[in-house]
Amino acid sequence: MSHDKLDRLMARGTEFLGTRWAIMGGAMSWISERNLVSAISNAGGFGVIACGAMPPELLDKEIAATKAMTDKPFGVNLITMHPDIDDLIDICARHEVSHVVLAGGLPSGKSIDRIKGNGAKLIAFAPALALAKKLKRSGVDALVVEGMEAGGHIGPVSTSVLAQEILPHVAADMPVFVAGGIGRGEAIAAYLEMGAVGVQLGTRFVCAHECIAHENFKKMFLRASARDAVPSVQIDPRLPVIPVRALKNRETENFSAKQREVAAKLDSGELEMGEAQLQIEHYWAGALKRAVIDGDVESGSVMAGQSVGMVKREEPIADIVKELVDEAAAALSNRG
């Protein structure tokens, strides 16, 4: 099958990433480590290490281990509010990581300058058009536009609406990757035709052979349909929590109980708002680890996007990437 049209539409994305295909493996805490990241990069995509709450020494080791498994480009995803963000940026620089992705809120000018000063390319998330323009002005090199169909922490707007709001106004000026709810190549083709230079997927890569997620976690993915991947519910209007999309289980109720507990401590003055929100964030990191690493998929958080219904079998990353690419190429050539 001819990939000419796909190659043309992805050209800015593949040039920006230095890859065969402009398909990013979205960073997933606990999951996007050396094995999955190197497998995605070796298959022609762009793997991204999830630093999450890792301390600097661990990130250092993870980057070194990933480099030992691939000579292809990969990125590192850092959370903007990590207390050691400066050290983490410096570790990326020491390893000459080519691309840094900043997630979890708007990046500070200081972080942007530090990353750019080190010579890395900087990718950030744009949750709205005004913020996309602001990020461009502040020196960010490329954007990910991620809709609420995605797994993990989500915003309120769907991928299809965000893509329409942002791509026509920004795509000519900087590379934009679309994420959230992409399970097949036909959707990749559609977003490329709308002006995206590439895409980012998370959910679709979880059941890869190379992914270290626990068998129980993968089994739940294989059984689930789109409607099982639901956002968490906010209990207390004073405690705004960023919703998390995950598969329905007992943990869904545990999270409500956790919110009530934290809200009560807010009431009694035992906790300040900032500390209360931090407790909620730490709760998620622990709950995801319980499910992904320990395999406790009842009381842990099985974060998954709505595309989970399109995950049909455990298979090598190379097969998943090939299937996505072939579907996208076929969809484009069918349009003549």
Ligand SMILES: Cc1cc2nc3c(=O)[nH]c(=O)nc-3n(C[C@H](O)[C@H](O)[C@H](O)COP(=O)(O)O)c2cc1C
């Ligand atoms: C289990 C899981 C964990 C995730 N953890 C993170 C994370 O730590 N940091 C981040 O920026 N995005 C995280 N994401 C979002 C992914 O990077 C990616 O953008 C998203 O999965 C794309 O949407 P999709 O799931 O519909 O493919 C996570 C997603 C999943 C499914």
